[in-house]
Amino acid sequence: MNETALREAIVRWGKSLFERGLTAGSSGNISVKTPDGYLATPTNSCLGFLDADRLSKLDSDGKHLSGDAPTKELPLHFSFYEKRPQTGAVVHLHSTYATALSCLADTDPRDAIPPLTPYVVMRVGKVPIIPYTRPGSSEVKPLIAEIAGEHSAVLLENHGPIVSAATLDSAVFAIEELEEAAKLSIITRGMKVRQLNTEQIADLERHFKLR
Template sequence: MSERALRDAIVRWGKSLFERGLTAGSSGNLSARTEQGFIATPTNSCLGFLDADRLSILDEEGKHVGGDPPTKELPLHFAFYRNRPNARAVVHLHSTYATALSCLADVDPADAVPPITPYVVMRVGKVPVVAYTRPGSAEVAPLIDAVAPDHAAVLLQNHGPVVSAPSLESAVFAMEELEETAKLVLLTRGMKVRLLDAGQIADLERNSKLR
């Protein structure tokens, strides 16, 4: 995908996420890897009103070289790119249900999203919880470094979800799946839930090429 097409895709998907209430105000940020470096949403920008010509451009080292100043959340984006060579996009939102899960004290820190449907296994995988750090702090990077080699998505404690994927489209789809699954988990909380068993999960992982 050309840089122009990728710029337009970031604007299109940002608008879609915002209009569907998956992130509010100036929260959330998107980034994508290019042949020359990275494109990211600017700091304090609203995903519903992005300007393709003002998106932040960064070189291979993460240095800001064009467009508006980038999101302050770049340390978490670059941690995924650093640890997942096939990652071409990262999506971070403050979506309601996944963020609610990130605030609960009794979720499994190794996998906060139980395997309640096959699609969360195929599109997202296990979702560990990363300890709280101030938004934008570089202290989040080593925490993500510790889990990103084995996980395409995380929940930032008391903050929200982050998903990486081989394309911007697949990252958005995975984020949507994570949010919908978090909603199911919260709706069925306290009920006797039938989770997918180890054999079913292994079968899905063997046959899944979505991540």
């Protein structure tokens, strides 16, 4: 996909995510890898009203080249690009249920999203929680670096989800699945829930070559 098409895809997906209430106001950010660098949504921009020509263009080292100033959350994004060579796009949202899980004190920090459906296993996998850091702080990079080799998605404590994938479409589908799984987890709290067992999860991993 050429840069023009990538710019259009960022605008299209940003508008879709915003209009469906998956991130509000000027929250959330998107980045994609290009043949010669990266594109990112600008700082303080609303995903619902992006301008393809004003997206931030970065070189391969993350230096701002053109467009509006990039999101302050670049450390989040580059944590995945640097540690997961297969990463082609990163999406960070403040979606309601995933963010709620990131705020609950009893959420499992090793895997915040229980395996209630096969799709969360297939598209997201285990989702650890990263300790709180100030939004935009570079202190988050070593925390994500520790787990990014094994995990394509994390929850930022008291902040929200961030997902990496090979393509922008895949990253959006994964973060949508993460949000739905978080919603199921919260609305079934206190109920007798049947989760996928280890054999079922292993079967999914083998069949869909998840590892």
